[in-house]
Amino acid sequence: xxxxVNGLGLAYTxxxxxxxxxxxxxxxxxxxxxxxxxxxxRSSYRVIAPDLRGLGESDSGSGPATMAQFAEDIHxxxxxxxxxxxxxxxHSMGGYVALAFARQFPKMLRGLALVATKAGNDTPEGAAxxxxxxxxxxxxxxxxxxxAMTPKMLATSNADARLVEQVRxxxxxxxxxxxxxxLLGMAERPDSTAMLAGITCPTLxxxxxxxxxxxxxxSEKLAKAIPGAQLAVIPQAGHLVAxxxxxxxxxxxxxxxxxxxxxx
Numbered sequence: 593x594x595x596x597v598n599g600l601g602l603a604y605t606x607x608x609x610x611x612x613x614x615x616x617x618x619x620x621x622x623x624x625x626x627x628x629x630x631x632x633x634r635s636s637y638r639v640i641a642p643d644l645r646g647l648g649e650s651d652s653g654s655g656p657a658t659m660a661q662f663a664e665d666i667h668x669x670x671x672x673x674x675x676x677x678x679x680x681x682x683h684s685m686g687g688y689v690a691l692a693f694a695r696q697f698p699k700m701l702r703g704l705a706l707v708a709t710k711a712g713n714d715t716p717e718g719a720a721x722x723x724x725x726x727x728x729x730x731x732x733x734x735x736x737x738x739x740a741m742t743p744k745m746l747a748t749s750n751a752d753a754r755l756v757e758q759v760r761x762x763x764x765x766x767x768x769x770x771x772x773x774x775l776l777g778m779a780e781r782p783d784s785t786a787m788l789a790g791i792t793c794p795t796l797x798x799x800x801x802x803x804x805x806x807x808x809x810x811s812e813k814l815a816k817a818i819p820g821a822q823l824a825v826i827p828q829a830g831h832l833v834a835x836x837x838x839x840x841x842x843x844x845x846x847x848x849x850x851x852x853x854x855x856x
Contacts, residue, residue, distance in 0.1 A: 594649075597668040598661075603649035604642040604669060608634035611702065611853055612674045614666065615641040618684030618708075618832075619774050620737050620766040622648030625683070628838035629845070637849065640678070642669055644689070646770020656776035659685075663692040667700065679703040679849065683834060684806065685774065691784040694791055703852050705796040705845065708803050708831050710810035711784040711817070719779040726775040734771045738763045747802035747830035759832060788817035794855075795821040796848045798841065800829030822848065 594601050605623055607630060615626040623641040630639050644662050646652035653661070666689070670678060679702050682690030687709025694701055714722065728736050742760045746752075795818045799811035808825055815823035824844045829837040 595669055595672050597665050597672070600645055600651040600653055600665070602642055602645065602651070602665060602669055604640060605630060606638070606640050606673060608636070608638045610637045611849070612638040612640055612670075612676065612678040613849065614670070614678045614680050615639065616662075616666065616680065616682040616686030616689050617641070617644065617647070618686050619778070620647060620734065620741065620763050620771050621683075622762060622765065624648070625762050625832065625835055629681075629834055629842060632838070632842040633846065633849075636846075638674070640670075640674065642666060644686075644774070646773045647766055650770075652767055652769040652773060655773065656780060657770070657773035658777040659688045659692040659781045660696065661777070662689040663696050666693060667697050670700065677702040679705065679852065681705040681707065681845070682709065683707040684709050684831065685778060688778065688781055688784075691787070692781075694793075695784070695787055698792070701793045703794045703796070703849075704791065705798065705848070706811070706814055707798045708800060708806050708811070708833055709814075710806050711788055711814055712810075713781050713783040714779055722775045722779040726772045729768050729772050729775070734764075734766045734768050737771055738766065744805050745830060745832040746836050747800065747828055748804070749802065749828060750830065750836065755836070759835065762835075785817065788814065789819065791818045794848075794852055796824065796845070797821055798824045798826065798833060798844060800831060800833035800836070801825050801827045802829060803831045803833065805831040
């Protein structure tokens with residue numbers, strides 16, 4: 593499906609009925625990263641998964657794609673297809689976007705799940721590294737990022753070559769303009785730590801025990817700072833925890849979502 597939001601064509605998946613659950617993918621991925629969750633949840637929930645601007649099948653904008661802009665795109669899409677409050681599940685960069693959404697549109701949140709992400713902003717060195725990578729993508733293309741990120745997505749103990757190739761395929765279509773925009777947007781994102789104590793919707797934090805991109809300690813900080821948040825650590829899972837360990841991930845998320853439905 594496609595919709596025009598904030599002047600750009602956004603591709604998205606919208607399947608099932610019931611409580612709307614919106615999945616926000618990480619960098620430099622696409623909505624296909626959530627395919628194992630969509631298949632598992634669409635019989636009980638309305639599952640919505642957009643491709644963020646510049647990534648997957650969505651159009652690219654101009655300039656940096658800030659986390660606030662990504663959040664505004666999701667809100668604009670929801671205003672067209674589902675005006676009721678949603679459960680927002682964001683992975684990695686998608687978690688940064690989810691926190692921006694919580695800051696900008698708190699009344700639209702029925703629940704929040706933060707997956708393999710963190711609240712803090714980049715260090716000056718980290719931001720400089722992202723900008724340097726963006727410059728490299730300008731001259732060498734998105735393969736620079738795909739090659740660097742692929743080995744980091746799964747647990748180092750995972751020797752499944754087929755799964756590695758699947759992960760690469762989820763990133764390979766990324767357009768250079770979109771990758772550059774996301775890198776620059778992440779480099780300038782604000783620190784969200786101060787807002788965590790003000791999050792009032794039910795919150796679930798999930799991480800892979802072997803995540804080397806955003807270590808589990810960051811998820812522990814999130815869970816401690818957000819009132820009433822639940823923390824789940826999935827063993828033998830790396831950064832792309834929902835794709836690598838879908839059965840465990842889906843069990844945790846389904847149990848949490850069922851609790852939200854009961855509490856309505």
